[in-house]
């Protein structure tokens with residue numbers, strides 16, 4: 001991680017009064033509680049703040065105000081805290097690791113609420129591959145949470161949700177982009193240094 005990014009990451013934690021700056025491997029943290037999903041997971045690292053904001057800025061405002069935001073692999077909750085600054089209908093983070101989920105919960109409790117525009121902010125402890133995604137329009141954020149096999153299962157659960165609307169996918173560090181692009185119904189709308197954005201109607 002470049003020095004400028006490291007100091008921006010520490011500044012985020014200082015300004016919000018939280019702890020999100022860390023690099024952790026689930027196999028070191030709580031391997032006995034993550035089941036077979038642990039074998040498909042990457043490590044924990046918080047999203048660079050500037051990259052997250054740049055990705056969100058590519059979304060039409062209409063998509064933000066009509067959608068539920070879901071952070072797939074919420075870690076310590078940085079992307080959830082940032083997403084809550086925008087007028088999403090709801091912001092939810094789903095996290096596999098009980099240890100990281102606990103830290104995210106404490107962070108949400110401690111963080112300055114005056115920064116929030118979204119009033120419905122939730123955290124779920126679970127496996128994103130088989131979770132029941134909320135109906136309607138969704139903005140799904142992925143910061144390289146897992147391998148291709150887990151990506152395929154997660155996309156299946158997202159697209160087979162009840163009463164689906166439009167799905168936007170924001171993908172930072174898109175190492176499994178080929179899996180998304182093998183389905184022509186995912187339309188690549190933006191590609192930048194901060195990641196990729198897709199739309200599925």
Ligand SMILES: C[S@@+](CC[C@H](N)C(=O)[O-])C[C@H]1O[C@@H](n2cnc3c(N)ncnc32)[C@H](O)[C@@H]1O
Nearest residue numbers: 041045046047073074075078096127128143145
């Ligand atoms: C690179 S971190 C991203 C953290 C957070 N989204 C952020 O941007 O600050 C990836 C996270 O995905 C989680 N993860 C991996 N596989 C998962 C799964 N099947 N279900 C839920 N979370 C998962 C990991 O535990 C880790 O916290």
